Amino acid sequence: MPATALDPARERYVSLATFRRDGREVRTPVWVATLDGRAYVFTSPEVGKVKRIRANGRARLAACTMRGEVTGPWCDARARLVDEPALVARAHRALIAKYGWQMRLIDVMSRLSGRYARRAWIELALA
Secondary structure, three states, rough: OOOOOOHHHOEEEEEEEEEEEOOOEEEEOOOOOOEEEEEEEEEOOOHHHHHHHHHOOOOEEEEEEOOOOOOOEEEEEEEEEEOHHHHHHHHHHHHHHOOOOHHHHHHHHHHHHHOOOOOOEEEEEEE
């Protein structure tokens, strides 16, 4: 893989771009972990990116800062929502392995607020 290509496993933050029905792009910085050649992201099920992925699985990813400033080239991807329990558990473990105590803290806060079980999981197949 060329040095300039996106490698989600090496990036702390990735900008996830999803597309509205009219084609406009919406970018969001996210945590990402890789598993079996695919990237995985979790989010709240009520947010716009989930609705956009349901309507259109087109997505793009690029390395970015915590605030979403893109720092690398974009890579096209195909996004889908994942609800298979075994795959969700593996993706969650991959995020814990990558982000450690920070992911565990997010998990605790999510459990306390009741949002943990409602998470939406997104699988991204990079082009």
